[in-house]
Amino acid sequence: MRAFDDIKSAKHIVIQTDNISFANANALYSYVLALHKKVSLVAIGQIDEKFSFLPWFSRVRDTVPKQADCIIEAEPDATELYFALKQEGVSINQKMATALFGALLEFTQGFSNAKCTGTAFVVAAELIELKAEHLTCKEFLQRREPLSLFRLKSILYKKMLQSDNAQVMNMYVSDEDLKSSGARLKDAEEIMKEVLKTVHVKEVRLYKSDENNKILKSIKEI
Template identity: 30%
Template sequence: MFQAIDNARHIVLIAHINPDADSLGSASAMYTHLLRLEKKITLFCVTERINPHLAFLPWFDKIRHQFPAKADLAISFDCGAYARLGVEVACPMVNVDHHKSNENYGDVNVIDISAISTTQVLFDAFKREGITINPKMATALYAGLLDDSHSFLSPKTDARTFKMAEELTLAKADTSECADALFHRHSLAALRLKGMMFERMQLLFEARVVVHLVSAQMMAQSGAREVDCEAALEESMGLPHAVFALMLRENRDGTIKGSLRSTGDIDVEQIAKRFGGGGHSHAAGFDVENRPLAELCEEVLNIIKEEFI
């Protein structure tokens, strides 16, 4: 990766569609490093309505939504599938990720499926190269670590996770700002949507399976953003008997976003793959077109019933 960077003059850093703190944090950290190398940089994300809670990340105001006409190199972050880039990339590409389902679409693929976040993959790469991590980089890297570890509550959290957190704290990461922005700030619209979701939530199979169906009407009535659905989904897994949670959300363009969460031996990535998606064993997702919400829900629940319940 770093040899490709050295040889390039104009580098595009790509955060995936509807970026989270891991994708955008990784891109932000790399942006800081490339500035020190005096490279020409474009920070790109095709999504125009990015979650405003991520505005604390360094260089958020530098994000562009048009891919440049000319570039020597593109680097994607936290994007397991080429389609999630949201753009056709003609120049050579480095693919930095931690998803087991990654399609290895890059000319260079820097993949570590043992890492809890893509920022951890990048952090390790920086360390191997002897690259100094300054406070801006530390904050960006810590944000991705905190978000993907679900504030260090993920089953994948281990000593390596805490060691990275320690080193970034010593590098003067703004840990309190990361925690506040990612977990403590809520819009009124998001709280309205959460109330709707919990009111309509279904508990099936002796309350082991939680189902959230989020209609386009619910999104419009609440005024919430797509990302606001995730909080209720995550909280659902805290129910006493819950081992699996499914959320299906109608998008404005008529597609449906599916999000899956699980505990124990239930590998939701295998379910997501059936619908063209991917992710991790305990957190995965997919997108489908031209399917009624109730019909798709029944299909997913039949898979769960036949294979896991």
């Protein structure tokens, strides 16, 4: 993996990340620390509070240090990073194992999407053997929801309309809805996934009600 070669030859490494790759970025951060190198964790956008259980959540910054001589972009695939670390002969400690397990949960949406292969379960088992705090990962990533999300759900549910013989659920969101709830547009997209579970519904559409009902996203039953 070329990233490891770049890390080994650098003095100050920046790991650039977002919500999708943040758990993996934590594992990489631990790896670089173990090499006794200077490392910075730089986020593109705000990192969700649900990741606050991860060891380096408090180390996130929003600017790249001028003295950095290597920038690594974290990727979301936990299995790929896990095998790359093993190939490098890295001794995976508990912090790294926990971060990788969290990344695996996110990448496979709780071991439920098409990215969840037999390999994912093998990796999960090995990470648990390495003392990954898997129950903590599940608690924060799958069971806890911020108050802002509940507020947005309440707003969106009141405005939902069904069409096409009840097979399509139309949802409407505005900037005012997001502001009053304290939620973000990505939260509305997560709510769409829940609504898709409604009986008879095969498609969910999200419209921007303050922009002439411009359609923002559509998801369909697999």
